[in-house]
Amino acid sequence: MKLEDLLESEPDPALPEALGLVPLGVLGRGGTGIVFHAHDPVLGRDVAVKVGRDPALLEEARRTATIHHPGVLPVHRVLETEGLVCVVYDLAPGRTFREALADPAGWPLDDRLAALEAVAGALAVGGVHGDLHPGNIALGPGNAPWVLDWGPLAPAGSLTGDPGWLAPERLRGQPASPAGDSWSIGLLLWAACTGREPRPRRPGETLGEFVARYASGERPDLDPLPPELAAVCTAALDPDPERRPNPAALRARLAAVR
Numbered sequence: 312m313k314l315e316d317l318l319e320s321e322p323d324p325a326l327p328e329a330l331g332l333v334p335l336g337v338l339g340r341g342g343t344g345i346v347f348h349a350h351d352p353v354l355g356r357d358v359a360v361k362v363g364r365d366p367a368l369l370e371e372a373r374r375t376a377t378i379h380h381p382g383v384l385p386v387h388r389v390l391e392t393e394g395l396v397c398v399v400y401d402l403a404p405g406r407t408f409r410e411a412l413a414d415p416a417g418w419p420l421d422d423r424l425a426a427l428e429a430v431a432g433a434l435a436v437g438g439v440h441g442d443l444h445p446g447n448i449a450l451g452p453g454n455a456p457w458v459l460d461w462g463p464l465a466p467a468g469s470l471t472g473d474p475g476w477l478a479p480e481r482l483r484g485q486p487a488s489p490a491g492d493s494w495s496i497g498l499l500l501w502a503a504c505t506g507r508e509p510r511p512r513r514p515g516e517t518l519g520e521f522v523a524r525y526a527s528g529e530r531p532d533l534d535p536l537p538p539e540l541a542a543v544c545t546a547a548l549d550p551d552p553e554r555r556p557n558p559a560a561l562r563a564r565l566a567a568v569r
Contacts, residue, residue: 326360329392330399338405343368343462348402358387359400371462372398374438382433384457403457408499409445411454415506418454421569423503424540426456427496428565433458434492435559441465441487442472443495445502474522475510480552482526490552496561497547501531504540539568 326334332349335357339346344363351358361368369389376386387399408426411418430448433456434440440447441464449457465471467486474482478494481487498509509531512521528550533541543564549555556564 326362327390327392327395327397330360330390330397332358332360332399341460343371344396357402359402361398361400362395364395366396367463368396368398371460372396375461378433378437378461380433380436382429382456382458383437383461384459403449403459404451406450407446408448408450408456411450412445412502412506420504422454424565424569426450426454427500427503428562428569429456430458430499431496431558431562431565434489434496435557435562437461439464439487439489440492443492443499444473444476445499446473470522474518474525475508478552479526479528479550482522488552489557490555492558493547493555493561494552496558497544498531500540500547501533501536501544504536543568
C-alpha cells in the first residue's frame, strides 16, 4: 500500500501500541509519513513520532541520527511493527519559520539573521538537505531553529520538494547538492529581510508554468535589501551553482554581516 492510499483510507491511524506511548494527536503529514504528538510515560516527556509504510522513512531516520548539531532534532529510537516504520524524535516547537515570517512583530532582523546563520550551520554539519523551506524550520525559545525532514535525497531527473524554494537546477531535474541548499538559504534570507514571498505564484499559473519560469534562474529583486545583505543574497542566488558559496561559507558571511 502506498502512503497516499494509507492517508486516504486511514486519515488518523492509531499509533502502534508496541511503542508504549500515549497518543495526543496528529501534528502533520509529510511525504514519508504521519507525525504524531505522543507522551512517553516512562521518561515523562512528550515526543514526536513519524509513522509510515514508506521505506524511505527508515533512511530519513538513519540520516538524521548521524547529524550531531543543536539545530537538528535527535532520533530517540526506531521501531518496525505492523508493517509500519516508527521513528521517535524530540518534539519540535509548533511554530515554523514560515509562520514567523507571516507575523514578524517582536522578531528583530538581527534575530532572523541569527536563525539563518544557525540553519546554515546545521546544513554545514548535516550535509545536503535538498528540501529546505520555511515550513521545514521549527523555531523554539528565543527563535532558535531546528531543521526538520532530512529525507532521502532526490535522484537526478526527479522533482521533489517545495518548488517555490528549490534552486533552478533542481527545477530542471538535477540532483540535490550543497549549492542547491545555498540557493534555498538565499531565498530564506531575502524573505527574512523583506517579509515577502520570494516566488509568488501568478493568478491562474499552473505548477508547470511556475516551474518553467523559475528553472531559468530568475531571482527576486535585491534592491530592497541593505547592500551587505544584498551581496550575500547575490552570491547565494548565483544562477551558476559552481559559483555559489556552500552553506558553511554562507554561515560565515552572515556572521560577519551581523
